[in-house]
Amino acid sequence: MQSIMVPKGICDSIKEMARQLIWGASEGKQKIALVWxxxxxxxxxxxxxxxxxxxxxxxAFMMKLGYNIATKTDTLWVRVLRAKYGINESLSECIMWSRSSFVWKSIVKYNLYREKI
Structure with a gap:
């Protein structure tokens, strides 16, 4: 969850499981929610x-990764990503790269800013 975007369907399933846990539902029997x-x-x-x-x-995790890419240029994983995707100017120029990985697409999805890196 800290390195890739979790699909909406999985997020909804996790939310539903948490709701059932809090309300005490068991074996598919739902209880009345007492609070919104x-x-x-x-x-x-x-x-x-x-x-x-x-x-x-x-x-928030994806934005944190984007922030680290923009600010922590001395760490190994940031240097690897910057070299792989050719980040020299700004993050927005690298977004449309056709052969990017799922992790990269997840990071740039929530980090669409125009400031220089």
Whole structure:
């Protein structure tokens, strides 16, 4: 989840499993939800349980990878990616590269900015 984009269907399945766990559903028998799911996903300081949305968390991980590519040019994995995809100017010029990997496509999907790297 920290290195590739998780498909929406899988995120929805994980969310459904979490809901069943919290509400105490068993063997396909669902129970009545006593609180809105959006309320449960709020921070504890706001009255929620602090559960994070899987898709939002995944997007945050992808943005973190993009930020690291832009700022931590001395680490080995960043140098490898920069060399492989020819990142010299900006990230947006490398997005349409036809033979890019799934990991690269996941990273650039949420890091579409025009600043120089």
């Amino acid at each position: 799911w959006d309320t449960i996903c709020q921070p504890r300081s706001c009255g929620g349980l602090g559960i994070r949305c899987v898709s939002d968390q995944n997007k």
